[in-house]
Amino acid sequence: MQALSEIVHLSPSACHRRIQRLEKAGVIRDYVALTNARRLGRSTTVFVEISLSGQADELLDRFEKEVALIPDVLECHLMTGRYDYLLKVVAKDTEDFARIHRQSLARLPGVAQLQSSFALKTVFKTTAIPVD
Amino acid sequence: MQALSEIVHLSPSACHRRIQRLEKAGVIRDYVALTNARRLGRSTTVFVEISLSGQADELLDRFEKEVALIPDVLECHLMTGRYDYLLKVVAKDTEDFARIHRQSLARLPGVAQLQSSFALKTVFKTTAIPVD
């Protein structure tokens, strides 16, 4: 609050009340510590395109419920276009990804095709969503 | 520290020292507030595959430097395979993305091709990297 108050030229108490309002309004979802993936031994980022065997509502629900249980999967998006889901996965290395691929991803319900693309390097990454 | 200490069954001071160690070691990069993209008016997530006109080092550097300046781009990965870079972009809506596409992405140095894939829905999203 003090650091923030100096940045925005407001008193700490005013900042505090504004922040509380944002929390109550659900604009601020959570407070977290961002970690260095490499130093945690997760140097490999892979984007996985997944096609399902069908589009039945029940199938999508089952898939979404199951994929959420895999801790290696950081993001899951339902997509338009060539495939159904895009996953962002973090692995220790390529061999570790092979394990994730076989033991977790390929076994997800309804999966017809998996297309994996490896990141050679993450140029940058932020959680800061523009406000304007 | 107090909340954490209860979770891990340690005293607050012990937690504090461990956290400090993680900070110094660079395992913890930063502390941030995670925001609700929808409530900030950024409901649209788009993944953009970019192919450059060449692979010269100098071209890649220029591209990476420029793309980092676009606040709508939250992530940029150098990729193997069919294209060179994968971007994660957040837009207000599809029309807003059209603007970003024309005014920012298409004008990046060295861009040969842009292939955009829209997320219909973000099933889930986390910053929690597995520690095992």
Next chain:
DNA sequence: TAGTTAAACGCAATATTTTTGCGTTATACG
């Protein structure tokens, strides 16, 4: 334009939390 109302502000007191010093305990290594 002046009056009224609601929202936001700063200050200062209070409450809570973090941070540090220190003696003790546990763990690892020779």
Next chain:
DNA sequence: CGTATAACGCAAAAATATTGCGTTTAACTA
């Protein structure tokens, strides 16, 4: 088995967040 190093908990001190309250600002109405 002894010694050395690292980690622990407790309690005091320092820093920070939180709340109450009176004042100011801004917006809306007559």
